[in-house]
Amino acid sequence: MPHAVKRRDRLIGLFVAGAVLLNPPILTLFSGGSVLGWPSLFVYLFGVWALLIAGLAIVLERRPEIRNDSDKGGLP
Amino acid sequence: MSPTVVVLTALGYLFLLFVVAYLVEHDQTRASRLTRSSWVYTLSLAAYCSSWTFNGGIGRASQHGLDFLPIYLGPTLTFCLGSVLIRKILRVSRANRITSIADLIAARFGKSTGLAALVTVIAVIGMIPYIALQLKSISGGLAMMIASHPVAGPASIPVLADGALWAAIVLTIFAMLFGSRSIHPREHHPGMVVAVALESILKLVALTAVGLFVVYGLFTGFGDLFARASAATNLGALFEFSGTSRSIDWIAMTLLAMAAIVCLPRQFQVMVVENVDERHLDRALWAFPLYLLLINFLVLPIALAGRLFLTAGANPDSIVLAVPLAASQPVLALVAFLGGLSASASMVVVEATALSLMVCNDVVMPALLRWRGLRLEQKQDLTRLLLWIRRSAMVGLMALGYLYMRQDSEKYALVSIGLMSFVAIAQFAPAIVAGLFWRSATKAGAVVGISAGFIMWVYTMVLPSFAQSGAIGLDFIHDGLFGFPLLRPQALFGLSGLDPVTHGVFWTLLANIGCLIGVSSLTSQGPIERAQAALFVDAFRYNDAAQIWRRTAPLPDLVSLVARFLGRERAVAAFRSAGTAPGENATTERADAEMVLFGERLLAGVVGAASARVLVSAVVEEEPLGVEEVMRILDETSRVIEANRRLEEKSRALEAATAELKEANSRLRVLDRLKDDFVATVNHELRTPLTSIRTFSEILRDHPDLPLAERREFLGIVVGETERLTRLINELLDLSKIEAAGLPPSLPPVDLGEVLRECAAAMGKVFAANKVDLTLNLGDQPAWVSGDRDRLVQVGVNLLGNAAKFSAPVGGEVTVSLGGDAESVELSVADNGPGVAPADREIVFERFRQVGDTLTGKPKGAGLGLAICKRIVAQHGGRIWVEGEAGSGAVFKVLLRRVSGTVEAEAAE
Numbered sequence: 015m016p017h018a019v020k021r022r023d024r025l026i027g028l029f030v031a032g033a034v035l036l037n038p039p040i041l042t043l044f045s046g047g048s049v050l051g052w053p054s055l056f057v058y059l060f061g062v063w064a065l066l067i068a069g070l071a072i073v074l075e076r077r078p079e080i081r082n083d084s085d086k087g088g089l090p
Numbered sequence: 091m092s093p094t095v096v097v098l099t100a101l102g103y104l105f106l107l108f109v110v111a112y113l114v115e116h117d118q119t120r121a122s123r124l125t126r127s128s129w130v131y132t133l134s135l136a137a138y139c140s141s142w143t144f145n146g147g148i149g150r151a152s153q154h155g156l157d158f159l160p161i162y163l164g165p166t167l168t169f170c171l172g173s174v175l176i177r178k179i180l181r182v183s184r185a186n187r188i189t190s191i192a193d194l195i196a197a198r199f200g201k202s203t204g205l206a207a208l209v210t211v212i213a214v215i216g217m218i219p220y221i222a223l224q225l226k227s228i229s230g231g232l233a234m235m236i237a238s239h240p241v242a243g244p245a246s247i248p249v250l251a252d253g254a255l256w257a258a259i260v261l262t263i264f265a266m267l268f269g270s271r272s273i274h275p276r277e278h279h280p281g282m283v284v285a286v287a288l289e290s291i292l293k294l295v296a297l298t299a300v301g302l303f304v305v306y307g308l309f310t311g312f313g314d315l316f317a318r319a320s321a322a323t324n325l326g327a328l329f330e331f332s333g334t335s336r337s338i339d340w341i342a343m344t345l346l347a348m349a350a351i352v353c354l355p356r357q358f359q360v361m362v363v364e365n366v367d368e369r370h371l372d373r374a375l376w377a378f379p380l381y382l383l384l385i386n387f388l389v390l391p392i393a394l395a396g397r398l399f400l401t402a403g404a405n406p407d408s409i410v411l412a413v414p415l416a417a418s419q420p421v422l423a424l425v426a427f428l429g430g431l432s433a434s435a436s437m438v439v440v441e442a443t444a445l446s447l448m449v450c451n452d453v454v455m456p457a458l459l460r461w462r463g464l465r466l467e468q469k470q471d472l473t474r475l476l477l478w479i480r481r482s483a484m485v486g487l488m489a490l491g492y493l494y495m496r497q498d499s500e501k502y503a504l505v506s507i508g509l510m511s512f513v514a515i516a517q518f519a520p521a522i523v524a525g526l527f528w529r530s531a532t533k534a535g536a537v538v539g540i541s542a543g544f545i546m547w548v549y550t551m552v553l554p555s556f557a558q559s560g561a562i563g564l565d566f567i568h569d570g571l572f573g574f575p576l577l578r579p580q581a582l583f584g585l586s587g588l589d590p591v592t593h594g595v596f597w598t599l600l601a602n603i604g605c606l607i608g609v610s611s612l613t614s615q616g617p618i619e620r621a622q623a624a625l626f627v628d629a630f631r632y633n634d635a636a637q638i639w640r641r642t643a644p645l646p647d648l649v650s651l652v653a654r655f656l657g658r659e660r661a662v663a664a665f666r667s668a669g670t671a672p673g674e675n676a677t678t679e680r681a682d683a684e685m686v687l688f689g690e691r692l693l694a695g696v697v698g699a700a701s702a703r704v705l706v707s708a709v710v711e712e713e714p715l716g717v718e719e720v721m722r723i724l725d726e727t728s729r730v731i732e733a734n735r736r737l738e739e740k741s742r743a744l745e746a747a748t749a750e751l752k753e754a755n756s757r758l759r760v761l762d763r764l765k766d767d768f769v770a771t772v773n774h775e776l777r778t779p780l781t782s783i784r785t786f787s788e789i790l791r792d793h794p795d796l797p798l799a800e801r802r803e804f805l806g807i808v809v810g811e812t813e814r815l816t817r818l819i820n821e822l823l824d825l826s827k828i829e830a831a832g833l834p835p836s837l838p839p840v841d842l843g844e845v846l847r848e849c850a851a852a853m854g855k856v857f858a859a860n861k862v863d864l865t866l867n868l869g870d871q872p873a874w875v876s877g878d879r880d881r882l883v884q885v886g887v888n889l890l891g892n893a894a895k896f897s898a899p900v901g902g903e904v905t906v907s908l909g910g911d912a913e914s915v916e917l918s919v920a921d922n923g924p925g926v927a928p929a930d931r932e933i934v935f936e937r938f939r940q941v942g943d944t945l946t947g948k949p950k951g952a953g954l955g956l957a958i959c960k961r962i963v964a965q966h967g968g969r970i971w972v973e974g975e976a977g978s979g980a981v982f983k984v985l986l987r988r989v990s991g992t993v994e995a996e997a998a999e
Contacts, residue, residue, distance in 0.1 A: 022174060029170035036163050037344060038337035045331040048320070051313035053329035056390060059159060063383055066166060070376035074173070 024073045032066045093236045096427070100232075103428055104264060104435065110288060111268060111281030125280040125366055128373035133287035134360045135378045136294075138165065138351060139385055140220075140437035141227035142508040144293060144430045147386070149406035151393035155328030160340055162386050164347025166379040176352065176361065177371060178526050181629045183362050187695040190448045191358045191518055195540075197699035198525035198626045199533035200619035206452035206700045208537065209518060212544050213355050214445055214487065216514025221441060221491030223507045224434040225261075227407070229254030231430050234411050235423065254495060261438045262488045269443030270480040273473045273656065273696055279443065283364050286440060289432035294385050296429025300410055301388025303422055304395040308413075312391065319394040328394070335587055342592040343509075345599075349519035350512045355444035356437060363444075438488075446483035451698030454479050459704055472654045476696065497559065509591045510551050513598055517543035520603045524610070529627045533619055535610030543602030550579050551594040645679040647709040648689045655696045655705075664692055686710060775818060779811040786811075821954040824884070828961045837966075839989050840879050841872040842915055846906055849886030853894065860894050862902035873908050873915045875986040877966045885962050888955040889919045889982050896923035896980065915988050922979040926972050934972060935960040959984075 034040060036059065044058040114124060124130055143161075150158040168175070179194065188194045191213065196206035232253035268282040309315040319325045331340075351357055365371070396409030404412055410430065414423040455476070517540050524531040557564045570577040580590050582597055615623060653661035668688050681689065686706060693702035786804045790796070796804075850866055857864045875882075893904040903922045910916040926934055935956045963970040968986040 025170055025173055029167055032163075032167050032170055033344075036167070037341055038331070041331045041340065042337065046326075046329060048316065048329075052316055053320070055156060055329050055331055056316075059156060059163075060383065060387060063163065063166065063379075066170070067376055067379045067383060070170060070379065074372045074376050 021073060025070070028066060028069050028073070032062075035062045036066075096232065096235045096424070099424060099428070100431055101260070103431065104260065107285045107288060107435075108264070108267060111285040114284045115281040124284050128367075128370035129377070130284060130287045131365065131367075131370040132374040132377040132381065133290040134283045134364065135357070135374055136290035136381050136385075137286050137356050137360050137436045137440045138354070139290070139293060139382070139433060140508075141224050141430050141434040142220075142437075143385065144297065144433040145227050145231070145407045145410055146223070146508060147389050148393045148396065148409045151328075151390050152397050152406045152409060155330070156390065157336075157340070157343070158389065159386065160343035161347045162379075162382040164344045164349075165351035165382060167344065168348045168351050169375045169379055172371065172375040175523070175526070176375075177368065178629050179352070179362055179522075180365055180368055180371065182526070182626050184368075185625070185629070186699060187691040188699065189363050189695060190444060190451065190698070191353060191355055191522075192448045192452045193694070193698045193700075194358070194362075195518060195521050195525065195536065196452065197694075198622055199521075199531075199536045200616055200622055201699045201703045202533050202537075203452075203456045203700040203704065205533060205537055205540075206448075206698060207456065208540060210445075210448040210452040212514060212517060212540065213448060214490075216511050216517075216547075217355065217441055217445060218487070218490045218494050219507045220511035221438060221487065222495035223511075224438050225254040225258050225492055226495050226507075228257040228431060228434050230405070230408055231411055231427050232257070234408055234415070235427050255492060257434075258488045258492045261435060262442070262484055264435065265439045265442040265446075265484050265488075266481050268439050270446060270477055270484065273476055278364060278366070280364075282439060282443065283360065286360065286436045289436040290381070292432045293429050294381065296425045296432075297385055297392075297410070298388060299422060300414060300426050300429075301392050303417075303419065304392050304413060305388070307419075308395055308399065308417060315391055315394060318398060322398060325394065325397055328390075335589065335592075339589045339592045342589075342595045346509070346512045346516055346591075346595055349516035352522065353515045353518040354441075354512075355448065355515075356440035359440050359444035359447075442484045442487055445487055446480040448698075449483040449487075450476060450479040451696075451701055454483070455697050455701045456704065459701060471657070473657055476655065506591070510555065510594075513551060513591065513594050514544070514547050516595070517547065517598060517602055520599070520606050524606055525623075526626055526629070528610075529623050530610060530615070531606065531623070532610045532613045532615050534613040535606045535608075538609045539602045539604075539606030542605040543598045546598040546601045547594060550582060550597055551590065554579050554590065642683065643681050643686050643689075643706075643709045645681040645685070648681045648686060648706075651705060651709055652689050652692050655693055661692070665689075772822065776815065779815045779818070783808050783811045783815075818954070821958065825954055825958050825961065828881070828958065828965065837876040837878060839874045840877050840882055842875050842882065842917060842986070843868040843871075843873050843908055845879065845882050846886050846908070846917070849883055849890055850906065852883075853887060853890045856891065856894050857904070860897070860902065861900075862894050862897045862904055864890075865903070865905045867905060867907035869908055873910070874989050875915050875966070875968075876989045877986070878962075881962045882966075885959045885984065888959050889984075892955060892982070893919050893921040893923075897921040898923055910985070910988060913988055915986050917984040917986070918981050919983075920974065920979055920981040925974050925977055925980045931972050935970070 041055070041059075044055045047054040049057045147158045147161070182188065182198075183194060186197050188197055190210075192206045192209035195209050196202050199205055268285065269279060305312055305315055309318070320329065352361075361374075392410060392413065393406075396404070396406065396413055399416055400409065400412055410426050411423055414420075414426055520543075521531070521536040521540055525536070553562070554567050556562050557567050567579060569575065571579075576583050580586075580593060582593070585593065585596070588596070649661055649665055652664070656664070665685075665688075668685070690702050690706045693705055696702075697705070786808050790801060790804055790808075846868060847866065850864060853864075890904070890906070894902075897904055898921075901922075905918075905920045907918050907920075908915065909918070960970050963984055963986070966986055968984060970982070970984045972980055972982050974981040
């Protein structure tokens with residue numbers, strides 16, 4: 015089932031990206047400072063978080079052509 | 091604000107929720123429509139955001155900046171893996187009718203009652219501080235709303251005047267109404283789910299309202315707020331992120347939250363047990379993180395406003411109420427209070443439902459079932475008993491939570507208490523993940539791992555919290571157990587410099603995972619464990635769990651067993667829907683293995699997998715899955731494989747046979763065509779002499795006055811043609827005889843020289859008539875070959891006859907000679923006729939093929955002689971061919987195998 019496999023790989027990719035971007039040591043790069051008057055750590059964390067959710071939504075809501083693809087789950 | 095207004099508003103709100111839930115559960119059409127929505131499912135997941143988020147998160151943000159965020163980033167990360175991890179849990183739970191986290195772990199590790207009880211006990215102990223936290227938060231909020239300013243802690247006021255007690259009582263009743271009104275085979279509580287979803291909306295609305303009021307009411311916008319915060323002393327540090335220990339804390343929190351979103355009993359309840367459609371998960375996997383983002387977006391601004399506006403001594407955990415109150419916005423404060431109440435109520439109700447289910451199914455029922463004095467197995471209807479056990483469990487839980495609150499929670503912020511619960515609950519994560527993805531994780535590994543993690547948790551987190559609240563001495567924290575500095579609970583083995591929670595997370599998970607992997611590697615699984623492991627790990631492969639062990643039971647026994655826990659009507663309806671209609675008088679009917687499994691799962695939905703197994707084993711006759719049984723199943727499998735292999739072999743053989751048949755068929759077609767040719771030729775050859783015989787006979791009949799000489803000539807022709815016909819028919823008969831009958835297997839030795847002399851004698855007249863000289867050059871020694879004498883004579887006669895016919899018309903000479911070596915005898919018949927052209931040397935041996943101009947001269951033979959020779963020689967295992975230059979005579983040669991003739995000749999005589 016190529017669609018399910020591709021979807022799973024994309025989600026795992028999002029997980030890895032989120033785990034790296036939302037944790038130290040990347041976070042220490044945004045310590046202090048501000049962007050347009052907003053604290054840069056605040057902007058960075060919520061920005062990445064929002065992008066991650068948008069990515070999740072795009073991957074999860076995109077349906078394959080044949081509707082019942084996901085219903086069959088991982089059947090061989 | 092007047093206490094009556096606050097209390098009545100709160101009670102009114104809770105009552106409203108109950109009405110909604112009641113309507114949902116009793117109006118079937120609307121209920122199914124609402125609970126079928128993926129949005130309701132998503133919002134119900136937000137039971138995760140308890141008052142800990144609502145009040146505690148803001149408190150933490152006001153002290154430590156964005157450190158509260160990992161608790162929500164963790165679930166987002168887990169949900170990225172949701173379509174692998176959570177979907178698998180959903181699939182497994184649906185297939186096995188799993189209704190709690192204890193059930194899930196117990197079912198995976200061989201349906202173990204002990205493991206289920208262990209998980210339940212840890213979950214209850216771990217959740218009590220968490221429930222206490224909710225009560226503390228409600229009572230704090232209530233007191234603040236009534237007094238309109240921060241008040242002293244609950245421990246200092248008399249019990250009956252304590253809002254927390256009343257809150258506990260009201261919430262207990264609320265939980266009973268929602269969570270334990272009736273026994274449902276899959277533990278669905280649609281009313282509770284919709285109420286929780288509504289509460290989630292209110293939480294979000296309340297927090298957003300306060301946040302927007304803060305940003306745009308107290309400040310002119312985000313820029314203004316952040317600018318003033320960074321200008322204030324002590325607040326700039328909230329936007330910074332540095333230091334190793336803070337990094338480690340952040341990672342530890344993320345890990346903890348990642349585990350909690352799956353392992354918290356209430357999350358398991360709303361996410362797995364209450365899930366009605368697996369496809370809802372796709373929406374929830376991104377929408378729930380979005381909810382978390384939205385509800386947390388304004389937390390920092392509110393916290394900053396609290397730091398800027400409130401006095402330094404104010405309780406940080408009540409900022410969300412204190413800010414509107416301080417700004418003289420009582421209505422907004424009331425909304426915020428209702429939001430906090432919603433957060434607490436949804437958490438307490440779902441948690442109490444989930445925990446009471448676990449206590450009832452995994453601790454109390456197994457104990458009661460084993461207590462033989464009760465004769466529980468003979469009671470007819472156990473549904474009421476189940477309900478009362480659950481309700482008592484709820485009361486017990488809330489009482490413990492309340493007592494804990496009065497005793498211990500005073501010195502801790504909400505977040506610290508909550509984190510302690512998280513660490514306890516996180517101990518289930520290794521067993522679950524290993525159970526779902528690692529086939530050889532064993533029950534012993536799970537038990538030892540969870541126990542080790544729990545013991546570590548008690549030592550590094552619970553005991554210090556008791557010590558700090560004064561329940562036990564502080565000495566062992568500073569000096570270590572028995573005075574060993576290495577055993578200091580908050581700096582175990584000298585690991586210091588970490589936050590107590592991070593320290594606890596590290597040691598508990600290290601002990602847990604280490605023991606799980608280590609013990610699993612050293613122990614082995616029992617038969618049921620192995621089967622369950624396969625079902626769990628390969629959940630995606632087998633849509634429905636395959637039945638591995640064979641059990642049968644009398645159907646009425648099974649039905650009545652299920653009926654005792656589900657009620658008669660429901661049980662019968664369930665079995666009927668599964669395709670079995672248990673009739674009243676069908677006492678002899680038997681339930682097969684599949685039906686027994688179905689019954690066990692029905693029961694598992696009510697009393698848990700472990701208890702269900704114990705119950706069903708009472709009526710089942712063939713138990714349990716022994717080694718022989720497994721071997722039999724394996725044997726069957728290998729037999730199937732063997733049969734399959736043989737089938738393949740057969741089909742290969744068939745293919746080969748088909749190919750051979752095709753080949754044979756094509757050969758037959760060629761032969762058939764040859765036969766047709768042969769018949770046509772024979773027809774022609776017979777017709778020619780017949781025609782001439784008939785023609786001349788008619789002439790003789792019609793012309794009686796023919797002169798005698800002419801008449802004689804014509805009669806001569808008729809006689810000649812008749813002879814030719816006879817010869818032809820004889821030769822044809824010979825040929826078919828030779829072709830039909832083979833030679834006998836052992837043939838006597840024949841002297842070929844003698845045969846040839848005989849032929850020469852027989853053909854003498856022919857040679858004389860044709861004026862051909864015949865020279866025999868046969869030598870003195872007999873040339874022994876093994877064969878049929880008569881047939882060999884026929885070969886000789888044919889060859890000699892041919893030679894006589896085709897020799898030169900004048901001065902014809904034919905030489906017959908014998909030669910060869912020790913192995914073979916070579917016969918050659920040479921004439922001095924026109925010879926055979928190289929192109930015709932094969933053709934002359936075919937039937938009816940005559941070389942030469944048949945148009946001018948009459949054929950001198952039928953054309954069968956050489957074909958007959960070839961057959962006979964071939965039958966004797968020899969070879970015949972023709973040599974000689976065209977124009978200078980043909981030499982026909984025959985090669986036959988020589989035998990040692992003397993002995994066999996004597997023997998033949």
